[in-house]
Amino acid sequence: MNFVPPDTKRITEALGDITQLPRDMQMAVTNKLDESFQPVPKPHHGDWLKNHEEKGQTMKSFERTTYKAVPHATYKTIYIQPVGSFNHPRAAPLDVIIEFARVFFSGCEVELLPTIDFSKDMKYRENHGIQQYRTDGFYNYLSETRHKRDAKRELLCVAVTMADIYPDESWNFVYGQARAIDGVGVYSFARLDPLFPASPQTLLSSPLTDEHRVIMLRRCIKILLHELGHLFGLKHCIYYICLMNGANNEIEMDRQPLYLCPVCLRKLYSTLQFNVRNVYEKFINLCETYELEEERIWYRKRLDCIQDT
Numbered sequence: 001m002n003f004v005p006p007d008t009k010r011i012t013e014a015l016g017d018i019t020q021l022p023r024d025m026q027m028a029v030t031n032k033l034d035e036s037f038q039p040v041p042k043p044h045h046g047d048w049l050k051n052h053e054e055k056g057q058t059m060k061s062f063e064r065t066t067y068k069a070v071p072h073a074t075y076k077t078i079y080i081q082p083v084g085s086f087n088h089p090r091a092a093p094l095d096v097i098i099e100f101a102r103v104f105f106s107g108c109e110v111e112l113l114p115t116i117d118f119s120k121d122m123k124y125r126e127n128h129g130i131q132q133y134r135t136d137g138f139y140n141y142l143s144e145t146r147h148k149r150d151a152k153r154e155l156l157c158v159a160v161t162m163a164d165i166y167p168d169e170s171w172n173f174v175y176g177q178a179r180a181i182d183g184v185g186v187y188s189f190a191r192l193d194p195l196f197p198a199s200p201q202t203l204l205s206s207p208l209t210d211e212h213r214v215i216m217l218r219r220c221i222k223i224l225l226h227e228l229g230h231l232f233g234l235k236h237c238i239y240y241i242c243l244m245n246g247a248n249n250e251i252e253m254d255r256q257p258l259y260l261c262p263v264c265l266r267k268l269y270s271t272l273q274f275n276v277r278n279v280y281e282k283f284i285n286l287c288e289t290y291e292l293e294e295e296r297i298w299y300r301k302r303l304d305c306i307q308d309t
């Protein structure tokens, strides 16, 4: 694929007409962009944009997207269904991760369901000694158990697991996958551990260092927000370095930031109508509590850019 990074004109077109937006949002998507957002670098061998053709989703094409989550009235809960054990020292801290999702998808409720075991209907395979579960087993489970959840509240339901996952035989693995038409998805935190692919014995006997804790937390939040972003109708971003960039490997994933670029922010805003300053302020507080220092600094600086009139 021959990816050409978009120029300013193309980015402005993608953003669309912003004159009807509240002043804060106008500032958030236009003011001091050069200080806060980096251009997408030319893709290298093995990078997502080298292997996938991404045309970029403009605000207009986002508006035409049929299958996207749009909360209304009571219908605004994102259920998170843990599958398999999260009861070990290196498991993703789900309670912390969902706090970030609550702030990011402002106006939605995010609810953690009780953990379930893998069922015998969930197919798996061995890939280079790693047990991997096929994603459709999770989708089927979530669809079949919908009646057990509160249908009046359910906007989305996504499974999360510490096991590795794959969509079909032609893929080596995926970090996550979603079925927008059914409002379900499945995300794996297996590969986010810096010790991956260590054996379960090694993982169980290696408590997280502070450094690994922060790396893992950052990656877990990223996967959850990126993948839920897809269910809200956001496609992969080509306009800036952005949470919604596609990622083929850990290097690309670590390059994705925990924020949306102006184009993607504008899309999510059109659905959730949040107060952008409130969202950024709450995000700063969470980053401070959980020691995500890079992110805290970025959001602080960006908030100052928005307030600077």
Ligand SMILES: [Zn+2]
Pocket (backbone or CB within 6 Å): 226, 230, 236, 245, 246, 247
């Ligand atoms: Zn993606």
Ligand SMILES: [Zn+2]
Pocket (backbone or CB within 6 Å): 237, 238, 239, 240, 241, 242, 243, 244, 245, 260, 261, 262, 263, 264, 265
């Ligand atoms: Zn973006």
